[in-house]
Amino acid sequence: MRRVSMTSNSRRHPFSSLGEISETRYWVYLLLLPSLLLLFLVVAYPTIYGFVISVREMRLTRPGLNGWVGMKHYISMMSDRVFWISLKNTAIWVAAAVMIEMTLGFIAAVALNRNLPGTRLFGVLILLPYFLPNVVAGHMWALLLDPRLGVINDILVRLGFLSSYKAWFADPNTALAATILVEAWHGFPFFALLFLAGLKGIPEDLYKAAAVDGAGSFTKFKLITVPMLKTVITAAVILRVISLVNSPDLLLVLTGGGPGNSTQVLSLYAFQTAYRDFNFGYAGALSVVMFFILMVFATIYIRLSRITKE
Amino acid sequence: MHLSKREFLAASAVLALAAGLRSANAATAINYWHHFASQSEMAGLAKIIQLFAAANPDISVTQESIPNSEYMAKVSSAVVAGGRPDTGMVIAERFADLTAMGALVDISEHVNTWQGKANLPDNRWTGMSNEGAIYAVPAYAFVDWMYYRKDYFDEAGISAPPKTFDEFLSVCRKLTDPSKNRYAFGMRGGAGGFKYVIDVMEAFGSPLVKDGQAAIDKPAAIEAITFYADLFRKEKVAPPSTPNDSYRQIMEGFRTGQTAMIWHHTGSLIEISAALKPGEQFATAPMPAGPKAHIARVAYAGNGIFKEDNVEAAWKWISFWGETDAAIALLEATGYFPASTAALKDQRITGNPIYAAATQTLEFGRLPNSFVGAAGWSENVVNPTFQAVLTGQLTPEQAVDRMIEGLEAALR
Numbered sequence: 001m002r003r004v005s006m007t008s009n010s011r012r013h014p015f016s017s018l019g020e021i022s023e024t025r026y027w028v029y030l031l032l033l034p035s036l037l038l039l040f041l042v043v044a045y046p047t048i049y050g051f052v053i054s055v056r057e058m059r060l061t062r063p064g065l066n067g068w069v070g071m072k073h074y075i076s077m078m079s080d081r082v083f084w085i086s087l088k089n090t091a092i093w094v095a096a097a098v099m100i101e102m103t104l105g106f107i108a109a110v111a112l113n114r115n116l117p118g119t120r121l122f123g124v125l126i127l128l129p130y131f132l133p134n135v136v137a138g139h140m141w142a143l144l145l146d147p148r149l150g151v152i153n154d155i156l157v158r159l160g161f162l163s164s165y166k167a168w169f170a171d172p173n174t175a176l177a178a179t180i181l182v183e184a185w186h187g188f189p190f191f192a193l194l195f196l197a198g199l200k201g202i203p204e205d206l207y208k209a210a211a212v213d214g215a216g217s218f219t220k221f222k223l224i225t226v227p228m229l230k231t232v233i234t235a236a237v238i239l240r241v242i243s244l245v246n247s248p249d250l251l252l253v254l255t256g257g258g259p260g261n262s263t264q265v266l267s268l269y270a271f272q273t274a275y276r277d278f279n280f281g282y283a284g285a286l287s288v289v290m291f292f293i294l295m296v297f298a299t300i301y302i303r304l305s306r307i308t309k310e
Numbered sequence: 311m312h313l314s315k316r317e318f319l320a321a322s323a324v325l326a327l328a329a330g331l332r333s334a335n336a337a338t339a340i341n342y343w344h345h346f347a348s349q350s351e352m353a354g355l356a357k358i359i360q361l362f363a364a365a366n367p368d369i370s371v372t373q374e375s376i377p378n379s380e381y382m383a384k385v386s387s388a389v390v391a392g393g394r395p396d397t398g399m400v401i402a403e404r405f406a407d408l409t410a411m412g413a414l415v416d417i418s419e420h421v422n423t424w425q426g427k428a429n430l431p432d433n434r435w436t437g438m439s440n441e442g443a444i445y446a447v448p449a450y451a452f453v454d455w456m457y458y459r460k461d462y463f464d465e466a467g468i469s470a471p472p473k474t475f476d477e478f479l480s481v482c483r484k485l486t487d488p489s490k491n492r493y494a495f496g497m498r499g500g501a502g503g504f505k506y507v508i509d510v511m512e513a514f515g516s517p518l519v520k521d522g523q524a525a526i527d528k529p530a531a532i533e534a535i536t537f538y539a540d541l542f543r544k545e546k547v548a549p550p551s552t553p554n555d556s557y558r559q560i561m562e563g564f565r566t567g568q569t570a571m572i573w574h575h576t577g578s579l580i581e582i583s584a585a586l587k588p589g590e591q592f593a594t595a596p597m598p599a600g601p602k603a604h605i606a607r608v609a610y611a612g613n614g615i616f617k618e619d620n621v622e623a624a625w626k627w628i629s630f631w632g633e634t635d636a637a638i639a640l641l642e643a644t645g646y647f648p649a650s651t652a653a654l655k656d657q658r659i660t661g662n663p664i665y666a667a668a669t670q671t672l673e674f675g676r677l678p679n680s681f682v683g684a685a686g687w688s689e690n691v692v693n694p695t696f697q698a699v700l701t702g703q704l705t706p707e708q709a710v711d712r713m714i715e716g717l718e719a720a721l722r
Binding site: 060061062063082146147148149165166167169170171172175255256257258259260261262264272273274275276277278279280 | 382383386389390406407410411412491499500501549550551552553554555556559562563566568682683685686689690693694695697698699700701703704720
């Protein structure tokens with residue numbers, strides 16, 4: 001009898017045990033496994049590795065020094081003047097760019113939402129800057145603002161706003177502002193696109209009802225548009241802030257962080273530390289600081305905007 | 311069709327043999343990373359690949375162009391994460407960092423048995439060697455010199471280019487006229503400007519590194535920074551855009567007539583010759599001498615082997631660059647000065663007066679400073695610090711203090 005039962009077990013279909021598992025609560029974990037594995041490989045592993053690098057000495061040109069250094073890089077950062085300049089510039093760069101982009105994006109979205117003649121064409125034109133890679137946009141604006149040949153300088157001189165061509169990126173008083181304007185031009189369609197999608201989702205009835213109650217344009221904007229767009233605004237701001245904090249390419253093309261670190265930001269500083277000094281440990285620590293700044297910002301911002309309570 | 315077992319085995323054996331022969335005849339494929347980007351450079355490279363293919367039909371070379379500013383980022387990533395190329399371009403300024411990170415293969419044995427070595431004197435190998443081992447074959451040289459607008463000089467009644475810094479300043483004053491948007495000197499204050507800041511410091515008598523230690527002579531360096539920055543700050547003989555002007559901007563300034571003199575190397579001769587007439591509109595001269603030393607860099611560039619997988623094919627490729635045919639092909643396309651003495655005797659160099667200044671510079675020119683951390687210190691400390699002096703954010707004294715501090719940190 002024993003022999004017969006063993007034979008029948010060994011001839012069981014290989015998928016029958018899977019079938020049995022599918023009836024248990026473990027099945028859901030099994031189905032999640034490929035995705036979890038993928039997430040670990042592409043998200044968790046690089047992030048953890050970044051943290052690990054930040055507590056190690058990792059200088060490619062001095063492999064003999066490599067090893068654990070604990071919090072050394074973070075302590076050095078406290079007395080690193082370029083870090084503090086970069087932190088301040090990052091805050092200015094991101095805050096100013098997001099505010100300008102949001103304002104322009106909102107105006108563009110409202111205009112496009114009116115379905116006036118030519119809206120589609122203007123829609124494409126408004127979105128064009130966002131389609132341009134940062135490097136292309138950077139070179140284009142470097143030429144437009146060029147102190148020798150720049151069209152914008154020429155226009156400003158002809159209109160009488162300037163007496164001679166201005167080297168916008170060579171003056172520490174104007175370099176950061178000029179790069180912010182270029183970034184705002186490049187990034188405002190992102191807000192326009194998201195705001196337009198949000199505006200399309202607001203029922204027209206709400207505005208009609210408000211009009212019946214005697215609400216003016218500003219009241220409608222304040223009591224209907226803004227509350228209804230709150231989730232979109234929050235998501236757009238967070239995504240854009242993350243993107244701006246992490247992208248040094250436009251500044252790399254326009255100023256390289258200069259003159260004299262006046263446009264240096266954290267992401268560019270981390271990039272230059274890694275790929276010019278080959279000091280990956282310190283660059284890793286800078287990146288971890290950026291990571292925490294973004295985490296704290298996103299948490300506070302989401303709490304303040306109270307979107308999770310809705 | 312029916313095959314017997316014996317026929318099937320025989321046919322399989324023939325096919326296997328044919329496949330083996332085919333793979334034995336197949337070209338060995340190697341790849342090559344470089345930072346050539348301009349049309350002339352790419353034309354020169356294509357010509358060298360073509361000549362190499364004709365001489366070595368069993369080796370195929372795939373080239374990959376990486377922007378110069380990204381080159382070290384890509385190489386260092388390849389060293390850390392794998393994916394090194396077989397061969398790659400090596401310039402003197404980057405040699406110390408490349409060897410320190412273990413990116414290059416020691417090729418001393420190949421070089422010592424190579425016939426072409428005789429055409430490359432010792433000073434060519436100095437910048438490509440470390441602790442007695444050779445890591446790259448010199449192919450061409452960037453010889454620093456000065457381009458000047460001969461027509462502007464004639465117009466101002468200046469008979470000859472300046473030979474010293476004092477003469478340079480005096481000529482600068484004569485040639486500057488902001489009302490005509492004309493400035494005497496296209497100073498490079500943006501990316502890459504550190505090169506000339508260091509040159510001026512040495513010309514005023516301040517070394518950088520001695521025996522692996524920071525050796526900047528503070529008073530000499532302050533004098534140098536003051537002199538050089540004052541060309542922009544006080545004398546105003548450089549354009550207002552100077553603090554952000556890198557290669558492209560100084561080149562446009564010179565080509566379009568905004569500036570009368572620029573300091574660069576032989577590599578931009580073809581580009582300038584395309585815009586201005588050599589001998590009439592522009593000419594070349596050795597760099598002016600400083601009060602303590604006459605500084606001009608002769609930076610040999612070459613090629614190295616980055617991994618040992620196809621080392622024989624890789625060696626054939628990098629050594630081919632040191633041969634006369636390849637050197638002349640590159641010279642014709644780009645104007646890059648050959649490293650090989652055999653190629654330097656070519657009529658196209660000896661018979662062209664525009665090259666006289668470069669030939670003269672070869673006699674006194676110095677190799678670029680080469681120490682581990684030089685590139686990072688130059689770009690991340692010297693450049694922004696000097697920019698800060700230009701824009702009035704720092705005094706020369708403060709700038710030199712920061713340079714010394716940064717150099718000490720880089721050497722630790």
